[in-house]
Amino acid sequence: MKKKIVVIIVAGGRGTRAGGAEDDLPKQYRSIGSEKMLSITIKQFLKMSAITSVLPIIHKDDVGLFNNLKLEDQKLLKPVFGGEKRQASVFAGLKEIEKKCPDYVLIHDGARPFVDENVVNGVIKALESEQAVIPAINVIDSIKRSSDGRSIGGSEDRTQLYAAQTPQGFHFGSIFEAHKKAIIISDDFSDDAAIAEWAGIYAILSQGSADNFKITSSDDFTRARRYLAMQEIMETRVGSGYDVHQFEDGEEVILGGVKIPHIKKLKGHSDADTALHVLTDAILGALADGDIGTHFPPSEKKWKGAPSSTFLKFAIDRLKKKNGRIVNLDLTIIAEAPKISPHTKEIRNSIAKICSISIERVSVKATTSEKMGFIGRSEGIATMATATIELPKGE
Secondary structure, three states, rough: OOOOOEEEEEOOOOOOOOOOOOOOHHHOOOOEEEEEEEHHHHHHHHOOOOOEEEEEEEEHHHHHHHHOOOOOOOOOOOOOOOOOHHHHHHHHHHHHHHHOOOOOEEEEEEOOOOHHHHHHHHHHHHHHOOOEEEEEOOOOOOEOOOOOOOOEEEEEOOHHOOOOOOOEEEEOOOOHHHHHHHHHOOOOOOOOOHHHOOOOOOOEEOOOOOOOOOOOOOHHHHHHHHHHHHOOOOEEEEEEEEEEEEEEEEEOOOOOOOEEEEEEEEEOOOOOOOOHHHHHHHHHOOOOOHEEEHOOOOOOOOOOOOOHHHHHHHHHHHHHHOOOEEEEEEEEEEEEOOOHHHHHHHHHHHHHHHHOOHHHHHEEEEEEOOOOOOHHHOOEEEEEEEEEEEEEOOO
16 A cells, blocks of 8 residues: 655745845845745655655745645645744644655755655655665765864764755654654754654664755855756756676676675676676666776786776766766676676665765666576676666766
8 A cells, every 4th residue: 555655844944044136035045046945845856656645844934925825735744833943833833744644754944946756765665664764975075173173173974974955754643653752851952853863762764965955055055956957958868788607617697796605707897797797788888878898908917807997987087077867777688697686786886886876776687588598507797787877068
């Protein structure tokens, strides 16, 4: 049975730090391109098939501004007035949707207009087995501690640090009960994840997105307009690849960066990871930028035994230099043995990590040749891949 999922969009703040030409307006009602920020945010969720309803939380003085957005959709609920602080606003929203008996509630900042459906689906998927899910991304900058904003008091281990995003997802009943108890103690919890933690609700992280940034300052508006402009002038390209490797004596094969025990290994100049080779060719093909042999000739000794992740990262770097991005990678592995299906999730994770994309953008399928041909005789493995990318027009 399909889960009933309600999204609460918190948009009752004043946005005093945003500045800019429309600084007399709360930031959520300011323009990004031809549309208001809050309108973009709400529409992102309205078009998602998994979402049942969307409830905006607005300031009592902003009714006219909200009505001017002219949003109409069966999923869109009548807005509710928020409180003085975010916690009170969310609590008001939870009380409003109680009568709808949702299974899950997703709580999102109205100032994050570019939330990706993959991020949302990742949260929903994780809620099938967890009580609370927070999308997050790795902190990539060096983090310093300072007590006065000038002197450095130490450094943090960024490998253990993550920047939390929204929508934060919860089983409705548990987070509603936590809010009821928390509001008696304090109205100053930083976010709903903090309330969940205080209430003893175990939460996990899911994959966020760098595009899902929060707009706070005037610089953020500039970034948002640049991002939107790029989205509007992107074009989609598709590339394909095909690769074959023979078997030779060995103890494992490497596919997608994953070592799979076997009575043989794949023969090749590098580590013979045919899965990464074919993905490299597919991305280079979409870029119209040659193939793996063009950039990494087997005649060059320096590539002897090299990890094939080197080649795939090279193709990704070529894509990034053109300000492009991966939309989807689709890999098919054709082998009689070893059995690939038990390893597909691990292979997907490995490829996603190499490419710095979410696992939802990576598909891995496995099949056999029904005992026919060189694959059927267990003489080797073949792989095919399709890469779908987006590039700015003219690149």
